[in-house]
């Protein structure tokens with residue numbers, strides 16, 4: 185897709201240069217066709233297995249993207265009441281949602297349980313007890329999967345690794361075993377699933393294999409002990425290619441083969457929670473050069489997007505391709521591409537070779553459909569950016585840029601003082 189973009193600026197049939205004359209930069213643009221294509225590819229890799237895709241809403245929580253997921257029959261993996269309400273509003277039924285996360289609160293569990301969320305991926309004994317109490321108060325049965333921490337190194341950035349024993353996520357197989365043995369203490373919770381998610385942007389099949397082998401061995405042990413599992417959730421984590429020639433994603437067929445090898449004879453539902461893989465490469469961030477600023481032994485390309493719009497480079501030193509969309513040929517120059525935010529970490533790229541740029545030029549930052557807009561903030565009082573959905577030659581603004589009044593809504597001067 186990047187090749188086509190370089191050649192003619194077309195992304196899902198929409199001319200990005202023309203679009204940037206209609207919509208002020210910075211803005212995100214997502215290709216609906218690319219997202220549909222990814223969903224289809226994953227579904228076909230999993231063919232023959234009873235699979236349910238639950239899109240990890242945290243990757244991209246724009247309502248229009250979630251509606252697209254709903255239209256493609258995808259459920260949702262949620263981690264907060266906000267994500268639950270978004271997914272529901274976008275048309276994803278509660279009974280197609282799994283609720284993960286170590287910090288589910290009483291109110292979050294009560295609302296989602298009442299609404300009929302399909303499965304709670306329970307991450308601690310305290311949470312299991314709370315779920316039992318709330319389900320009993322509501323006189324219903326909650327369905328729960330134990331999130332296993334398989335103690336596997338996913339080989340990814342340490343800040344997005346979740347499956348090592350020292351990480352906060354899930355519980356050990358030893359602890360899970362005691363939960364199943366004591367299931368009678370939880371009459372309102374049907375403990376009928378296992379869940380594991382070992383991290384994100386995983387580029388090798390080996391950690392998936394190891395983690396799923398551990399989960400599968402535990403599942404067989406549970407079956408032998410007389411427990412019946414309705415679902416096994418293998419999490420998300422499939423990595424994507426951010427840097428061509430460097431990142432080599434796991435082919436979906438290889439990923440599916442690992443799942444198949446572990447669970448071919450499982451007679452329940454296999455849940456997948458892909459986030460990044462479905463949307464990352466379907467999104468670009470459009471930004472314009474504000475000015476070129478000479479520095480000590482370097483040239484800064486100051487653009488109108490910043491770390492508040494796209495945090496990944498600042499948080500994880502993430503590499504994103506940056507493509508100037510000029511029509512003419514220009515000499516290659518090296519730039520530090522930076523935003524206007526007052527932090528040195530507000531840097532999208534260091535010493536990056538690209539065609540020479542001048543003020544006003546349009547740049548595209550690629551691979552930002554996942555964990556881009558969903559992680560944005562208003563730091564430096566910069567409004568949340570616009571988001572645009574593209575679909576086969578047409579576009580729709582699916583989030584307008586936040587106005588100043590919207591940014592400060594909710595803040596108030598202290599007209600009345602109270603004592604607590």
Ligand SMILES: Cc1ncc(COP(=O)(O)O)c(C=O)c1O
Pocket residue numbers: 240243261284285381383384385419420421422457458459460461554
């Ligand atoms: C529980 C859970 N499921 C799924 C995902 C989605 O991960 P990814 O975007 O890497 O597919 C995450 C985020 O890492 C997660 O925490």
Ligand SMILES: N[C@@H](CCCC[NH3+])C(=O)O
Pocket residue numbers: 242344384385496500554555559
């Ligand atoms: N925010 C991370 C991914 C975190 C995954 C959530 N468990 C990223 O941008 O790569």
